Amino acid sequence: MDTIWAPEVDLAVKPKYRAVVLAIRKGIASGELAAGNKLPPVRELGWKLEMTPGTVARAYTVLTEEGVLTAEVGRGTFVTARKGTPPAIYLEMEEDVIAHQTGGDNFEVSLFSPHLPNGGQSKLIRTLLAQVANDPPSGVMHYPSRRGAQPAREAMLHWLRDTQLGPLTEADIVLSHGGQNAIMLIFQTILKGRRPVIFVEELCYPGFRRVASALRADVVPVAMDEDGVCPLALAAAAQRYPDGQMICTSPEVHSPTCGFTPLARRRQIVEVARQFDLQIVEDDCYRIGAAQAPGYRQLAPERGWYISSLSKSITPALRLGCAIGPRAQTGALHRAAEHGYFGLATPMSDLAAALLLHPEIDAITERTKAGIGEYVKVAVNALGGYDLRWRPDVPFVWLNLPEGWRASAFCRAAETRGVRVRASEEFAARNAQTPHAVRMAINAGVSLQSFEAAMLRLRELLDNPTEEIGV
CATH class of the missing domain: 3.90.1150.10 (Aspartate Aminotransferase, domain 1)
Structure with a gap:
């Protein structure tokens, strides 16, 4: 049923959309708004409250995300029907949770x-x-442990089933707090010496440079074309900087250019890496769906490293990712995580296991x-x-x-x-x-x-x- 309900909004609450959120929650808790009631259109309620339509739309979006409201395309926004009696109190979401939830015009x-x-x-x-x-x-x-996180690693292994990484078991996977943390773990495992050098694509994910700076490593950009890193430019850089230890690249989905590195170019990069003993760090955080070509861990199993996360495919909020290295370096990579933070919090490991295997x-x-x-x-x-x-x-x-x-x-x-x-x-x-x-x-x-x-x-x-x- 439609409703002509208009809330009494506490204008002392800031920002304004939070005041609308609170008013709707109170209306539901008091019974003034019943399950199935249709809320006024965004523009109509905005006019009544002397607010912009975007402010009201943002409040509706926050409550829809919480499941308090249900938005139906072409019909409007309704109070969600609930089984049993709804609770009398609706908890206020923290500002950092809802700061980026927007909607409307x-x-x-x-x-x-x-x-x-x-x-x-x-x-x-x-x-x-x-x-x-x-x-x-x-x-x-109790503290996180490698054994306790095994179900989560098995779930991550299932999640990566369409990725061509060569022989892989759950024991090869190190769970991380997102992709950025995975970069840090890999850099900590690889880099040696007082002033190591890393090579990056001349346009690349800024997180590579930030981690390098934190670890006092020098960053050298390498020329690229529409297929990715130019092998001749990489070889020239490796000759000029003999302390170079790795090349960081994003072959499946290059950020920021949307590029893709074809198999032939990947093989050329592997040849250069072997010639100059460079590790190859592959950032695969932006891909959704099956990989189009073999990853560097498959092409060069002795020097290929891999990074992924759920941030660009499910949500960045969970900070859940993984780092995978050559089989010979798996133990060192696990120790980098355990020495840094022991492992994922056990409830997060449990959530990862349930989420990544959910039907x-x-x-x-x-x-x-x-x-x-x-x-x-x-x-x-x-x-x-x-x-x-x-x-x-x-x-x-x-x-x-x-x-x-x-x-x-x-x-x-x-x-x-x-x-x-x-x-x-x-x-x-x-x-x-x-x-x-x-x-x-x-x-x-x-x-x-x-x-x-x-x-x-x-x-x-x-x-x-x-x-x-x-x-």
Whole structure:
């Protein structure tokens, strides 16, 4: 049934959408809003409360994520029907949990980092968290252990079944707190000497440089083309820097350019690595679905290292990832984790084991990938007339700017129009010459309509350059 309900909002609560969230919870707890009641449309309630539609939409999104409300396409937003009597108290979510949950027609859109579509993982994770809290298989009164984390490693092994990594068992897998932690573990295991050198792609994930800085290693960028690292450039760098110990690369999904390294190029890189005794560190955090080519651990089992995480396929909130090294280095890699943090917290290991083996997780991942594709389609339809690099299952696009635009000037101009994008400089060494390009992440935390509006504002900027270009 429809409702003409309009809440009494405590305007002392900040930000405003939290005040709306609290008012709706109170309405449900008091019985003023019953299960199945339809809430007023976003624009109508915003007008009554003298708030923007985006503020109300954000409140609806927060409560939908919690399961308090249910959004039905074409019908509206309803109070979720619950079995039995609903609890009288609805717990307030912490600000850091809901800070990035947005929705509705937002003018300001951040495209800095990917915000994944919800393919059902939010509800599943909440359910599994409750199950683990109620009956944690690993208990809550002892330190993590390698043996205790075995079910989680077996689940991760299942998760990686479409990845071509060569012979692999659960014992080869080291669980990490996300991909960044996995990079740290691998660097700590490999690097030796007072001032080691690592080689990276000239445009690369900034986390490589940050870990290198923390470990007092020097970073040397290597020239690349559309297929990835140039083998001749890598060989020249290795000759110039004899203290070089590894090459870091992202062959399946290159961030930030959306590139892919074909098998022939990977084999050439392996030849150079063997010639100069370089370890090969493969970052595979952005891939969703089956790998297109063998990984470096399969191509060069004596020197191939692998990193993955759930951040770009399920959620970044759990900070769950893994590091895998050559078989001969497995013990050292495990010790790097155990000496650093003993291992994942036992409830997190229990959650990982349940989540990665859950019968719904593959369908959820496919829905998430399809959702990414819808946002990518919007970006391509808006900006495809320019030099745009994209893939339908990758949560970002790469735009080479037209002649005259500098990346920094474009970013400033875009921000004045409510869109935040990353300049190419953020993916390069400090003194490097970089292309005039920007990376734009998919933000499914805003509605498809808001995302499209942001893309169209960027196209208008490109179509009608101002005096800012070239500054």
